[in-house]
Amino acid sequence: MDTEKLIHDVVKSVMRKLNGNIAQDASTNTTLGLGTAGGKLKMAETVASDRKIVCSISVKHVHLCREHLNILYGKDYEPTILKELYQPGNYAYKETLTIVGPRLNAIQNVRILGPLRSKTQVELAKTDCIILGIDAPVRPSGKLEGTTSCVLIGPKGAVYLKEGVIRANRHIHLSQEDADYFAIKDNDEVDVRVPGPKGLTFNNVQVRVSKDSVSEMHIDTDDGNAADAVNGTLIEIVNASCIAPIGPSTIADSNKIPPYIPDNSISGEITDPNILRNMNKAMEMQGSVSSANVAGSGSNIGTAKTTxxxxxxxxxxxxxxxxxxxxxxxxxxxxxxxxxxxxxxxxxx
Ligand SMILES: [Zn+2]
Incomplete structure (x- = not known):
């Protein structure tokens, strides 16, 4: 297969030079007459013109465990679904939280997403981290060991989250059908190209294949803004050997545009006395916020009851x-x- 691919690539580049018509070659993918051989070659041949994936921008949000929801919103509180998201069974709740970092800067009205999880996870972009004064690592969802801390504040109480703040890695949820089509399996990493005037190629994009998924790429707001991508921007899965000239940015059909996470968050210094009181309570209970932010240490978390x-x-x-x-x-x-x-x-x- 590798030899075949090599020949294919060489023929392709020679044909391009002879034709002097790169754009046409790239958009049709049928000029070489090699046919589709299935497997990896198929992916290389179809990338520029064929199957595209919708992009979805994940604005900062929080996934909560039941225990933390009880503290933040009251025992056995049942959150209200505000909006269904693109992945079946996922939704944005009406409820929001305030996230506080060690500099006393806060981001308020941060959306809670459902359903509840076994562990609380806060997903931020780098820009959000800078506002809060924290340094969250890039992690796949659920890999929370040794990640950053913050304070979460709700209407009924506050939680000192010892770890669980991440910048989510770039990833694509792929339907089984699309995974078969691209010959990609669960946990593979691919490159993804976003077209348009700010077009760029994202590397290290984790693929998550599930029979319950619909195909959708998730990137944070910083990545989205860098590429000028919005919810519904169509992106291409590429590998390094099949880069073709970049075209204009296009948007999916309206029924394929992932819903936005409703974002009313505001950031800045905390002035609300209720938030300040709650934050002080959380810090008294759990030790100081700043102590936990020293990467890898956190030795005095939960021991020093400082006021x-x-x-x-x-x-x-x-x-x-x-x-x-x-x-x-x-x-x-x-x-x-x-x-x-x-x-x-x-x-x-
Ligand atoms: Zn995702």
Whole structure:
């Protein structure tokens, strides 16, 4: 098969040079007269013109376990389904959460996705991580060992999540039929090309084959924005030996456009006193947030019952005379720091 493929590629490139018509060659894939030989060769021949996969952009979201939902929303709380997602049996709930990082920055109204899982998992893009001041690793869903921590806050309580914050790896859910067609099996990694003016090729895209899946690529908002891809953008599975000239970006038929995860999240410094109170509670119960963010260590998680004083802009009047002493037990929010400097309040570090 490898020899056959090599010959095929050489013939193809010679034909291109002779024809001087690359575009036509790439769009038809029928000029070589080699026919389809099945297996890997079939994939190489059909990539440019044939079967495409819809893209879906996964905005930041949280999967919850029952225990954490009980804490965040109340015992035996039943969330309401807001929207069915593209993969059968997956949905966005009406309910949202606030995610807080060690810098006291928060992202509010982050969507909870269903169904409930055995372990809580927070999926963010790099940009979200920067806002929160955390460094979440790239992981496949469910591989949470040694991942990053955060605080989750709901209307009824807060959870200090010791690990479970990831940037989800690029992946494609493939139907069994499409997997057979491309000759790809579960857990293979492929390259995926997004066409258009910001077109690019994503590497290390994990394939997940299941008889219950419909074919759909999942990438985070940073990857999506980099390629100018939206929900429904049609992408191509490629391998390195069959790159053809890139065409314009196209969108799937309306019945094949994956639904967006409804996103009303907002990010910035926390000013809501309820969120602050809940966050302090979670930090008192579990030790400080920042301690858990030291990659790989986390030695004092759950042991040191520290109480941290959080100083926001609203508290600044209390520190006019004394100044702010930045001891390890004090968190001065970034906004409050700027304001303190502007007001001439002394910050002792
Ligand atoms: Zn997925």
């Amino acid at each position: 941290k004083t959080v100083i926001t802009v609203a508290d600044l009047d209390n520190y006019k005379a004394s100044g702010i002493n930045l001891s390890p037990g004090v968190i001065l929010s970034p906004l409050a720091k700027d304001e303190a400097i502007a007001r001439g309040i002394k910050i002792i570090s």
